[in-house]
Amino acid sequence: MKAERAHGPACGVGTLERATLTAEIHDLYDGQGDGDRLLAAFRAAALYVPLAENEPICSAETDGVQWLYAFTSTTEVERFARARAEAGTDPGWASGRIRHWTVLGSRLLDIAVPAAVTETRTPTGVAVDVGGIRPLLMPPLSGIVPDPVAVDLLEPDRRA
Structure with missing residues (x-):
């Protein structure tokens, strides 16, 4: 399988930061994580976001939360796509082009998160390296996503 870039930041923008994010995720799994550093690294990193056939961004809903998928490397995208193709979840990726x-x-x-919330009316976060060795969730909470879509700040009658 081969990941093909559709478009995004200019070459090099966010590349060093992606390595920093990967190191921060590793630290988190080793019990040395720092939430502020992790969030800063995530925000600065250029991530790979696979495109599903009929969706602007590949995502899934679990337990009332929609998760937009993002990856720290094309290897992680390819691993994810291979698993989806093998499971029959996205047979279009079986061709090897993602x-x-x-x-x-x-x-x-x-x-992207506020746009997804507007479209689906579902709390939305970002899932990083789903199916990988060190997955990471950026949940729809204040301090991570914009306050108007943070579930912990919504009035009870506005929660999905």
Whole structure:
């Protein structure tokens, strides 16, 4: 399988930051994580966002939360796509071509998450490296996503 870039930041933008994010995720799993550093690294990193056939961004809903998928490497995208193709979840990826955007984490949190909430009326977060060795969830909570879509700040009657 080969990941093919659809479009995104110019070459090099967010690349060093992606390595920093990977190191921060590793630290988190080793019990040395720092939430502020992790969030800053996520926001600065250029992440790979696979495109599903009929969706603007590949996502899934679990327990009332929609998760937009993002990956720290094309290897992680390919692993995810292979698993989906083998499971029959997305047979279009069986061809071996996975289109993706390269998007800064800050744009995922500040633009894509609110847009998804507006479209689906479902709390939305970002799932990083789903199916990988060290997955990470950026939940729809204040301090991570914009306050208007943070579930912990919504009035009880506005929660999904």
